[in-house]
Every structure is written in C-alpha cells, then in structure tokens.
Amino acid sequence: MVKCIAGSVLHVDLSESRLWVEHPDEAFYRKYGGGNSMGLHYILNDMAPGTDPFSPGNILTVFSGVPTGLAISGQSRVGVNARSPLTNAVGDSQAGGFFPASLKFAGFDGIVIRGKSKKPVYLLLSNGKAELKDASHLWGKLTAETDEILRKELEDPRIEVMQIGPAGEKLVRFAAIMNMHNRANGRTGMGAVMGSKLLKAIVVQGNQRIEAFDKPEIVRLNRDGIKRLDEVLDVKGLNINGTGDVVPFQNSIGSLPTRNYREGQFENFEAISGETVTKNILVDRDTCFGCVVRCKRKVETEYEGNKVLPTYGGAEYETLATFGSYCGNKNLASIQYANQLCNAFGMDTISCGATIAFAMDCFQNGLITREETGGIDLSFGNDRAIVEIVEMIGKREGIGNLLAEGSARLAEKLGGEAVSFLATCKKQEIPAHAPHAKRSLGLIFAVNPFGADHQSSEHDPMYEEGGAPLYFERLALIGLNSPQVPGSMDDEKVRFAYLTEVFYSALDTYGLCQFVWGPAWTLYGPAEMAAMLRAATGWDVDIKEMMEVGERRLNLLRAFNAREGFTRMDDRLPEKFFKPMEGTGPTSGMALDRDHFEHEKDVYYQLAGWDVVTGNPTRAKLTELGLEWLAA
Amino acid sequence: MAGGLIRVKVTLHSYLKDFLPEELDGETELELQDGVTIDNLIHTLGLPETVAAAVNESIERDHFKALKDGDHVRFLRPGAGG
Numbered sequence: 001m002v003k004c005i006a007g008s009v010l011h012v013d014l015s016e017s018r019l020w021v022e023h024p025d026e027a028f029y030r031k032y033g034g035g036n037s038m039g040l041h042y043i044l045n046d047m048a049p050g051t052d053p054f055s056p057g058n059i060l061t062v063f064s065g066v067p068t069g070l071a072i073s074g075q076s077r078v079g080v081n082a083r084s085p086l087t088n089a090v091g092d093s094q095a096g097g098f099f100p101a102s103l104k105f106a107g108f109d110g111i112v113i114r115g116k117s118k119k120p121v122y123l124l125l126s127n128g129k130a131e132l133k134d135a136s137h138l139w140g141k142l143t144a145e146t147d148e149i150l151r152k153e154l155e156d157p158r159i160e161v162m163q164i165g166p167a168g169e170k171l172v173r174f175a176a177i178m179n180m181h182n183r184a185n186g187r188t189g190m191g192a193v194m195g196s197k198l199l200k201a202i203v204v205q206g207n208q209r210i211e212a213f214d215k216p217e218i219v220r221l222n223r224d225g226i227k228r229l230d231e232v233l234d235v236k237g238l239n240i241n242g243t244g245d246v247v248p249f250q251n252s253i254g255s256l257p258t259r260n261y262r263e264g265q266f267e268n269f270e271a272i273s274g275e276t277v278t279k280n281i282l283v284d285r286d287t288c289f290g291c292v293v294r295c296k297r298k299v300e301t302e303y304e305g306n307k308v309l310p311t312y313g314g315a316e317y318e319t320l321a322t323f324g325s326y327c328g329n330k331n332l333a334s335i336q337y338a339n340q341l342c343n344a345f346g347m348d349t350i351s352c353g354a355t356i357a358f359a360m361d362c363f364q365n366g367l368i369t370r371e372e373t374g375g376i377d378l379s380f381g382n383d384r385a386i387v388e389i390v391e392m393i394g395k396r397e398g399i400g401n402l403l404a405e406g407s408a409r410l411a412e413k414l415g416g417e418a419v420s421f422l423a424t425c426k427k428q429e430i431p432a433h434a435p436h437a438k439r440s441l442g443l444i445f446a447v448n449p450f451g452a453d454h455q456s457s458e459h460d461p462m463y464e465e466g467g468a469p470l471y472f473e474r475l476a477l478i479g480l481n482s483p484q485v486p487g488s489m490d491d492e493k494v495r496f497a498y499l500t501e502v503f504y505s506a507l508d509t510y511g512l513c514q515f516v517w518g519p520a521w522t523l524y525g526p527a528e529m530a531a532m533l534r535a536a537t538g539w540d541v542d543i544k545e546m547m548e549v550g551e552r553r554l555n556l557l558r559a560f561n562a563r564e565g566f567t568r569m570d571d572r573l574p575e576k577f578f579k580p581m582e583g584t585g586p587t588s589g590m591a592l593d594r595d596h597f598e599h600e601k602d603v604y605y606q607l608a609g610w611d612v613v614t615g616n617p618t619r620a621k622l623t624e625l626g627l628e629w630l631a632a
Numbered sequence: 633m634a635g636g637l638i639r640v641k642v643t644l645h646s647y648l649k650d651f652l653p654e655e656l657d658g659e660t661e662l663e664l665q666d667g668v669t670i671d672n673l674i675h676t677l678g679l680p681e682t683v684a685a686a687v688n689e690s691i692e693r694d695h696f697k698a699l700k701d702g703d704h705v706r707f708l709r710p711g712a713g714g
Contacts, residue, residue, distance in 0.1 A: 016663075233709060234645055234679065234710075234711060236646075236647045237646040237647050237711065238710045240646060240647055242647060245645075245646050245709065245711065246709075246711035248686075248706060248708050249645075249708040249709065249710055249711055250690045251682060251689065252684070252686035252689065252690060252706065252708060253691045254690075254691075265689065275645065275646070275658075330698060386636075412663050459711075461684075461710040461711075462710075466682065466684075466693060467682060467710070468680075468682040469682070472640075486691075521711070571682045585689060585690050586688070586690050586691055
C-alpha cells in the first residue's frame with residue numbers, strides 16, 4: 001500500500017452501535033482517487049433506491065483524498081456525500097481546514113455512516129481506533145461551544161472536530177457540516193443528514209505518519225509554489241483580499257446577483273467588497289493544513305451591539321454576495337454577523353442568503369405579509385431583518401421554520417406566482433454568478449448532479465479572448481485550444497464547460513483545493529497536478545488518468561440521480577433567467593434563449609457519452625469507466 | 633475637447649493597487665491627452681497586459697477605444713469566486 005494512504009475505511013452502524021474497519025486494496029484507491037468517489041461507491045452499493053434522505057437508510061460518507069495530509073498546498077480537503085434532503089438528488093459538498101489531514105493522521109481515509117443512533121453521539125477516531133461517545137451534553141450547542149467543550153473533555157487542544165450546529169439538529173434542509181467552526185461542507189444539506197442520525201460530531205486525533213512515495217519531489221513542488229505566489233497574479237489577489245477580491249469584477253460584467261437576481265449590478269458593490277473587508281475589519285489571514293495561499297479571512301467588528309468574532313472566520317465572496325447584493329444589503333457588518341450566525345448554527349451561507357432574498361422578493365410582491373413574518377419588514381436592503389431571519393432559520397422559529405425548508409419548497413407552499421421568483425436548480429439555490437454573463441457556468445448550474453454549483457467547472461472568463469497566456473497554456477493540456485469571444489455561448493464553450501467540469505470533478509475526488517490546483521488560473525496547473533500525484537503515490541498518473549477519475553465521479557453522481565428517476569427534464573434553469581434582466585450594466589435587458597439552452601444540453605450529453613433523450617449515463621459509458629456494476 | 637486634455641478617474645483593484653504610490657490607495661485622477669485609450673493607460677501605469685478594465689461600471693473589452701472626459705476607469709483582476 002502506498003504510504004500517503006492510511007489504508008483504512010471506518011464503517012459505522014449507528015442503529016446497532018457497531019463499528020468495523022475495512023482495508024481496501026490499492027487498486028480501489030487508484031480507480032476512484034480516494035475522496036468522494038469512494039464514498040459514492042459505498043452509497044450506490046449499499047443504499048436502497050428511494051431511500052428518504054432523513055431515514056436511517058440514508059448513508060453519509062466522509063472521505064479525504066489520496067494526497068491529503070502531505071506537505072504541499074491545497075491537499076487538505078474532505079468530501080461528504082449522502083442523499084440530499086434539499087434536492088432529493090445526490091448530495092455532495094467539499095471543505096478544507098485541518099480536519100481532512102487530521103483524519104488521515106488519526107489512521108483513516110474515510111468513514112461510511114449508516115443507521116440512526118438512539119441518542120445523540122459523537123464519533124472519536126484516535127490513532128487507528130474508533131468509538132462512539134455520548135453527545136447529549138453537546139446537543140443544542142453552537143459550533144464554537146462544542147469545539148471548546150470537546151477540547152477540554154478530551155484534554156487535547158490539537159483535536160479536530162467536524163460537527164453540526166443547532167440547524168443540523170433541527171433538520172434545516174441546507175444545514176452544513178462545520179470544521180474549525182468556520183469551514184463548511186455547506187452545500188446540499190449534509191448537516192441535516194448528520195442531524196437526522198443524531199450524530200453531533202466526528203472528532204479526530206492522532207499522529208500516524210503519511211508519507212509521499214517521492215518526498216524530494218513533493219518538497220520541490222511545494223517550494224516552487226511558494227516562489228510562484230507573487231507571480232500567479234490571481235492567487236496573489238486571493239491572498240490579499242480573499243475570495244471577496246472578485247466583487248468589483250463580478251459587478252463590472254453584470255454577474256453580481258442583486259435583489260434576488262432581478263439585476264446583475266449592485267450600486268453599493270464597493271461597500272461589500274473584499275478590499276473593503278481588508279481595509280476595515282480584517283485581523284488575520286487564515287489557512288488550511290499545509291497551504292501557503294492563506295485565502296481564508298478572520299475579521300473583527302460589531303453589528304448592532306453584537307460582536308463579530310475572528311474565531312468564526314470571515315465572509316467568502318459567495319456570502320458577501322448572498323447576504324449583500326442578493327438581498328440588496330450594503331451593510332458589511334450585518335453580512336459578517338449573518339456569516340457568523342450561519343457558522344455558529346451550521347448553515348450553508350449560499351442557500352441561507354439566497355432563500356432570504358427569495359422571501360424578500362415574495363414580500364415585496366405581496367406573497368408574504370407582515371403578519372406572516374411576525375411584523376418583520378422583509379424589504380430588500382433591510383439588514384436588521386436579514387440578521388433576525390438567519391437566527392430564526394437556525395432555530396426553526398416563526399417564519400424561519402418555513403425558510404428552513406429552502407426557497408423551492410417555500411415557493412410550493414406560497415403557490416401562485418412565487419415560483420417565478422425562484423433562483424434554484426434541482427431545488428438548490430444558485431450561487432452568486434449570473435449565467436447571463438457566465439454562459440457556460442449557467443449550463444453547469446443546470447446539469448450538475450447535485451444542483452447549482454459554482455465550483456464544478458471553470459468560469460467563462462478563463463476561456464475568453466484577452467485572458468492571460470497562463471490560462472490558455474493550461475487549458476490546452478485538457479484539449480481546449482480556442483478561446484472564445486467574451487460573453488459568447490457556442491458548442492466550443494460547451495466543450496469548455498464539460499471538460500473543465502471533468503477536471504474539477506477529479507480535483508474533488510483527489511481531495512484538492514480548487515484555489516490551488518486547477519485547469520487555468522491557480523497556483524498549480526494540470527501538469528503539476530499529475531507530477532504531484534505521481535510523487536505522492538508512485539503510480540504513473542498522467543492527465544488522461546486524472547480526467548478518467550473525474551469522469552468516473554461525474555458518472556457515479558449522475559447514476560445515483562438516474563436511479564432516483566432524475567432525467568434531462570430536471571436539468572433546468574429558473575424561468576426568470578429566460579426573461580430580460582433589469583438594472584444596469586452589460587447584462588441589463590439580457591435574457592437566455594430557451595432553444596439555445598436545450599441545444600447546449602444536447603451537445604453536453606453527447607460529449608459526456610450519455611443518452612441525449614434521458615440525459616443519463618449509458619451502459620456503454622458506465623462499462624468504459626469500470627462501473628458496469630451500475631449498469632445492471 | 634479634440635486635441636485638448638481630459639480628466640479620467642482611475643481605480644486599481646486587488647494586487648494592481650501596488651502600481652500606484654501607497655498613499656493613493658489605488659485611486660487617482662489623471663489629466664490626459666484627448667484620444668487616450670485603455671491600452672495607453674495600461675502602458676503608462678505599467679500594468680500587466682491581461683488586466684480587465686471597466687469604464688463607468690461596465691466591462692470594456694475594446695482597449696483601443698478612446699476614453700472621454702469624466703470617465704471612471706477601473707482595472708480589475710478577472711476571477712472565479714468561492
């Protein structure tokens with residue numbers, strides 16, 4: 001067994017309080033790249049079709065990647081999968097931090113969690129051993145409180161904790177799983193699945209050694225990355241201002257969702273930008289295990305007498321936008337406080353902010369009344385209302401109980417024209433990038449198996465004329481040689497969307513950060529990624545193999561959905577995107593074309609080797625990828 | 633103002649701020665010859681050639697178009713998000 005792999009997968013049956021360890025062979029790790037493809041393998045083999053997301057039959061998997069834990073940037077990632085209570089499709093979410101590497105140091109590559117506990121428990125993994133422990137005293141605690149209690153209780157300040165907050169316990173459909181209480185496996189409601197199993201936390205401790213096959217090469221690549229920090233300008237911007245660095249660019253192309261995607265520009269964009277954060281409230285730049293990029297923020301400020309504490313981190317771009325422009329809110333302190341509340345209660349900031357924006361739109365259109373809000377004025381831009389509602393969602397109190405179901409279910413309940421205000425794909429709220437400006441990303445929002453996601457493919461500007469030579473040199477390595485006209489959408493852009501989706505899929509299953517490794521703008525490109533994987537494992541990995549691993553994951557995700565009855569009919573964009581956008585800037589007056597969008601889907605399915613009628617993987621494709629067991 | 637001077641506000645975002653003296657915090661007003669283009673500004677300020685530019689809050693892909701008196705030019709780094 002290669003030495004960068006722990007070689008152990010922990011299986012947990014919470015219903016029976018039973019734990020056992022499996023030692024998969026090396027070929028299994030190579031086939032899937034570790035990560036969430038391994039988790040999906042267990043889910044697809046062991047979970048019955050039609051399983052309710054909140055039933056004990058749902059299987060929750062937590063996996064690190066093959067290189068996770070090595071001394072190089074951007075490897076400490078953990079992927080979580082289960083059936084999603086938000087989308088009813090496959091659930092998938094990635095997070096960084098120190099937990100992923102520490103999972104390996106505790107002696108495990110991943111965990112497969114079945115059943116439902118009779119009482120709240122937490123799972124303790126320590127140097128190859130595992131046990132379930134009572135968590136009754138932790139139930140109801142905020143995430144930072146749970147972290148503190150566990151550190152004292154276990155008398156070890158170096159433990160890493162992956163946990164749910166009160167929102168996960170109360171089955172908020174977009175509840176997150178948190179680690180460091182500021183890193184989130186945020187998307188698709190994986191925290192609610194954990195809550196349904198009465199599993200409060202997973203604690204890891206240990207010092208088992210993880211070694212690269214070719215340590216000098218890993219050292220060389222890492223040093224090379226450090227040297228490049230000042231040269232790769234996009235990464236430099238990320239270090240200086242965090243992900244919020246892109247707010248002005250997003251606004252300039254009309255891609256900054258404003259007032260529930262009515263508009264693509266926000267008149268107060270500078271008030272919510274990463275630069276404003278840096279200038280006024282940044283106290284530190286934080287990092288994940290072994291990473292030199294330091295893109296994470298720690299901020300300190302106050303909102304209406306409430307302290308915003310550095311321990312809860314700082315709002316990412318998506319959070320600045322969803323609680324900011326998406327809600328028409330220019331009050332930066334309120335956004336940071338909403339971010340803190342989400343991290344403390346354990347909620348996805350994208351779905352939470354976007355659901356509130358949707359409710360604001362409904363309020364402004366008379367579909368939600370003041371009586372229903374409990375007297376709260378839900379007008380766009382009301383920062384106090386936003387913060388109040390976030391807490392009510394986390395507690396499932398008052399109207400927060402309705403919003404905790406997510407915007408698509410809220411629209412169904414409200415009826416009438418509410419559905420016309422939705423900005424969701426497969427019932428998951430759309431991140432803060434207008435498809436009118438990023439056309440190929442819009443296609444990915446629709447076809448992505450786990451609902452709208454902004455980290456499942458490369459964004460359009462990287463493959464548009466005028467881009468940096470570095471982008472084009474790297475994209476050529478995965479077969480993309482013809483940068484397109486800015487703002488365009490044609491068959492070549494569909495190829496770009498598909499091939500970069502496959503690449504991002506590989507990143508997710510190898511457990512690599514998409515701000516460090518990628519096909520265009522990151523610290524390392526495809527060639528360095530193959531070199532790193534070779535050095536980590538000793539396997540003769542090349543870009544072709546990486547793409548196959550990525551394609552395999554994409555097909556596993558899609559096969560799960562096919563089994564649950566999803567088809568190309570579910571690969572939809574919201575109705576509102578086919579009507580002209582309001583507001584100012586380049587996307588004002590712009591509407592997507594329905595026929596063109598359906599053509600894009602045809603081309604996409606053909607590229608994927610899927611059935612164009614159903615949009616699902618064919619037997620031939622599954623067999624080609626060694627997934628014939630799924631074609632039966 | 634043909635042949636005359638125009639005033640243009642320039643804002644440099646992200647790492648590009650370093651291309652102006654620190655005390656300006658990435659923002660300045662310049663008096664320039666009428667007919668000046670974004671491309672001229674990129675070379676005058678010594679910016680990387682692949683920066684994105686927005687004029688009056690809208691992305692401008694044509695870097696050879698003449699600027700007008702009172703324009704606000706922002707130089708930006710294109711990016712993804714997260």
